[in-house]
Each structure stands twice: as C-alpha cells, then as structure tokens.
Amino acid sequence: MKWPGSRWRRTTAGGLLFAAALLLVAVAAVASGNNLIFLILAAMVSTILVSNLVSRLSLAGLELDFRLPEHVSARRRFPAHVLVRNSKRWMPSFSVRLAGIGDSVFSSTLYFPALPGGATLDEVLEVEFARRGLHREDGFEFRTSFPFGFLEQRAQVIMHREILVYPCLDPRPGFEDLLGALSGEVSAHYRGRGHDFYRIRPYQTFESARHVDWKATAHTGALQVREFEREEEPLVEILFDLMVPPSHVEWFERAVECCAFLAWHLTQREARVRFTSQDFASTVPATGDIHTILKYLALVAPRRTDLLPRPVEEGSFHVVFTAAPERFQHPAWDQARFVTPGTLLSLGAR
Numbered sequence: 001m002k003w004p005g006s007r008w009r010r011t012t013a014g015g016l017l018f019a020a021a022l023l024l025v026a027v028a029a030v031a032s033g034n035n036l037i038f039l040i041l042a043a044m045v046s047t048i049l050v051s052n053l054v055s056r057l058s059l060a061g062l063e064l065d066f067r068l069p070e071h072v073s074a075r076r077r078f079p080a081h082v083l084v085r086n087s088k089r090w091m092p093s094f095s096v097r098l099a100g101i102g103d104s105v106f107s108s109t110l111y112f113p114a115l116p117g118g119a120t121l122d123e124v125l126e127v128e129f130a131r132r133g134l135h136r137e138d139g140f141e142f143r144t145s146f147p148f149g150f151l152e153q154r155a156q157v158i159m160h161r162e163i164l165v166y167p168c169l170d171p172r173p174g175f176e177d178l179l180g181a182l183s184g185e186v187s188a189h190y191r192g193r194g195h196d197f198y199r200i201r202p203y204q205t206f207e208s209a210r211h212v213d214w215k216a217t218a219h220t221g222a223l224q225v226r227e228f229e230r231e232e233e234p235l236v237e238i239l240f241d242l243m244v245p246p247s248h249v250e251w252f253e254r255a256v257e258c259c260a261f262l263a264w265h266l267t268q269r270e271a272r273v274r275f276t277s278q279d280f281a282s283t284v285p286a287t288g289d290i291h292t293i294l295k296y297l298a299l300v301a302p303r304r305t306d307l308l309p310r311p312v313e314e315g316s317f318h319v320v321f322t323a324a325p326e327r328f329q330h331p332a333w334d335q336a337r338f339v340t341p342g343t344l345l346s347l348g349a350r
Helices: 013-032 035-059 175-189 214-220 246-268 291-299 341-348
Strands: 007-011 062-067 078-086 093-101 110-115 120-127 133-135 138-144 151-159 163-166 191-202 224-229 235-240 272-277 280-284 317-321 337-339
Touching (some): 035 093, 035 151, 062 093, 062 138, 110 120, 133 291, 175 337, 235 246, 246 272, 246 291, 272 291
Parallel strands (some): 235 272
Antiparallel strands (some): 007 151, 078 120, 093 110, 093 138, 133 163, 138 151, 191 224, 272 280
C-alpha cells in the first residue's frame, strides 16, 4: 500500500471569484459598520474554512495500490488494476480524482464520485511504460475540490514498488526480415538425418546406401542421396557484445530490442536459444521460459571489456551483435551471422 505524502492546495477560478466577493463584502462591512454585512462576511469566511477542512478530510486516509501483470514490456499497453481504499471507518470521501504526475504511466485521470468509509474500489485501465529498465518510483496524486469547488486539495503519492520492464517485443523495421533470414539459415545449418526432407545431393564416401535416391541417381548418372533435417532441436547462440563506443549508444538500444525479439520468436519456433554476453549466459530450451533472458536485457548497459565469450556447443548456429566485428578473429566465429550497426540500419531502411 502507498499513503499520501506531501500536500498542497490550489485556488480554483471559482475560489478567486469568491475571494474577490469576500474582499468587497469586507470593505463594505468596514465602511458601513452594518452588523448584517458583518454576519454575511463571517458566513463567507466560515465557508472558506469549512471548504478547506472538508476537502482535507476527503483526502485523509486514502491508500493506493497498483497491480500489474507479472511480465511487462516497454511500449505495449496492458491492463493494470488500480485499487483505492478509504481507510476511514465511518467517513466517506467525495469527488476524488487520481492522476499521474511527471513521467507517469497514467495516460488518463480516474474519477471516484464517492469512496465509502472502509471500502476499496478497483478500477482497470491501460498503462504503458515508455522505456525498458527498473522503474522504482512513479508519481501519482489525489485531487479534490469538494464541497464547494473553491479550493483544490492535492496529496502526492509515491509508488516505491520496483517494476522491471522488458525491452519492447514488437518488431521494429527490419526485425522480421532478419528473423526470416535467420530461420532459413538455421534450417540450412541443421540439415542432417531427421524425418523432414531437406534436399537431394551427391553421395559422399562411406555414407549409408539406404539413403540413396535411385530415381535421382538414374536421372543424373551419379549416386544421389536424400538429406533430411536433424531430429534434435537446433541451438541458436546469440552473443551480445557489450563493448560499444559512445557513438553507437542508439544502436545499442536497438540491438537490445532486436535480441529480445529474436530470442522470443526463436523459442516460439521450437529452437533452443543460448544468450551470452560478457557477464551473462543462459540457455533456454525450445518453448521454454525466455523471461530469464528478457530480465537481463531489461537492465543491460554498455561496458568496457576486452573479454569475448566462445561458442558453447560445437556446430551450433551463431548470431553476434557487435559494434566492432573486427574483435571476433577466432575461427569459432567464422560461420557466425554478424549484426552490426550498419546491418540494422540497412534492414530498417528497406
């Protein structure tokens, strides 16, 4: 639960008009010495005092809770439960508005005509986080101008719950093209002896004769064999190089989202994914829980390091995100697919 913190009030347009009328009555009462006008002045002053007291009592004892889905990604709208509780046992609160302040996830204002004493109201609205990362505080405020609308009382609420927001999983320009190209390359890389037919190719020495395609052999005059895709699930190793010069910080953020997009969709296509960087490594089985990788990508930042991880499984398919491909001179990376700043920019320009 979160309780109102700092408070302040603002005089409304109606309040300014009432204050002007109060000033005129005060001048008339002093000038005339008429007791009736003094009574009217006293009634107007008491109205202001009562308005201030009642509006403060309306905001007193209000508590806010904000419930989000377990997994949240940036730039995606999702439903959130906003629970407002009136902890005052007997006294209701009237005409209360809840709004976001500053860089808040709220895109609208919630209005509660009445909050009975001891009651909790649950409202569902769509929210959106603009960026990935750990959101520790988000500002909200309760507002009310009840009962007369002369003064608007405000009470600020700070949400101290930590919310981890994943990178955006929606495709940016070029992401789907890259995913399609990688799917074809992975399929070609993992051709073997499975049940799904891949192609017919020339026979190689010491291969089993049971895979020979005799019709193709008769047609070409040379031994031809049927080749099938491997039965085991392919492993795609994604390496994210954190060594990024200051001039490529914007590319780094784009690469983070591209890594998240590829990892998410490759697991949906029943491929094993191993994600590696200089300070992280995780392998996710096909259709497994990809959120370990997404949690890392939510917080990752560039760093200066000369360390370069090596492929874990021999024969796996490698995708390398790096701003400096010249750093990868080891033979293990000879067959890797490199994604550089120029690659992402050229894909997005199509």
